[in-house]
Amino acid sequence: MLSQEPAISSCKENTLPSRENAPDSSEKSTMLPRGNLSEERMKSTIPPQPAADFLNVEIGGPAAEGIIHSTESFGAVDGPGIRFLIFLQGCRMRCRYCHNPDTWSMTGGERKTVGQLLDKAERYRTYWRETGGITVSGGEAMLQPEFVTALFEEAHRRGIHTALDTAGEPFRRSEPAFSIFRRLVAATDLVLLDIKHIDPEEHRSLTGHDNRNILDFARYLAEQKVPVWIRYVLVPGINDDTETLRATRAFLDTLTNVEQVDILPYHTLGIYKWEELGYTYTLGDVPPPDEETINRAREILCR
Helix, strand or coil: CCCCCCCCCEEEECCCCCCCCCCCCCCCCCCCCCCCCCHHHHHHHHCCCCCCCCCCCCCCCHCCCEEEEEEEEEEEECCCCCEEEEEEEECCCCCCCCCCCCCCCCCCCCEEHHHHHHHHHHHHHHHHHCCCCEEECCCCCCHHHHHHHHHHHHHHCCCCCEEECCCCCCCCCCHHCCCCHHHHHCCEEEEEEEEECCHHHHHHHHHCCCCHHHHHHHHHHHHHHCEEEEEEEEEECCCCCCCHHHHHHHHHHCCEEEEEEEEECCCCCCCHHHHHHHCCCCCCCCCCCHHHHHHHHHHHHHH
């Protein structure tokens, strides 16, 4: 049983290379663009967001199929221990600092079954020891909720720990979606939840969506006592000011299930993907946060 106080067991700045926290090698700039990116400019620089609620996937046990972007065998910063990482295809948000815009499309990827993925994952099981397992990310993993549910339920039958890396954007408490999400959450051992900005309008400027259902997903996870690691990408001039950080901490104080807060310094290693896809990257002049900024964020978010 979790304590009624927020149980932050650790708060770390992740610096290992990964899809969300690889170190930045670009030259720092003194320009710090701040404020909203207009909807007109947003639409002109990135592809439109799909209207469909979920990707159409087949459901049911080991034969269930999902649309997979890629997998990685040895994830070290995507949950406890060594993890087998499964990145799903498709995302409705258009984050201005996204490192993997190639995962946005709903039509790319490769179909794989639950059985195929878990059989592949278990080849590396000896490296997991007692703490490892699988982590499903994206794209946005919750756009394929029935598939991830089938994957996690079969993983539990095989004794495999499950972690969900998500921004929570698809979540809602209205039916029929809510029944699907309840079953998914019941099969999830740990959620790595991205909090991109605490203010709904600033969040919309940053991602194309407000954050109301995302914060509600965080509350639902607390109601269900599902352990959560918060992931906060610290972007200078966007979400690193004291007011925003304190508001984020105040929200976390309302939750009873937060075990860890990871501060992920912004970097620009994904810009080349935007260029290859013909998209305009609007944060190119934003430098990585300096040590003072990171330490201030740690002091506020980890108090």
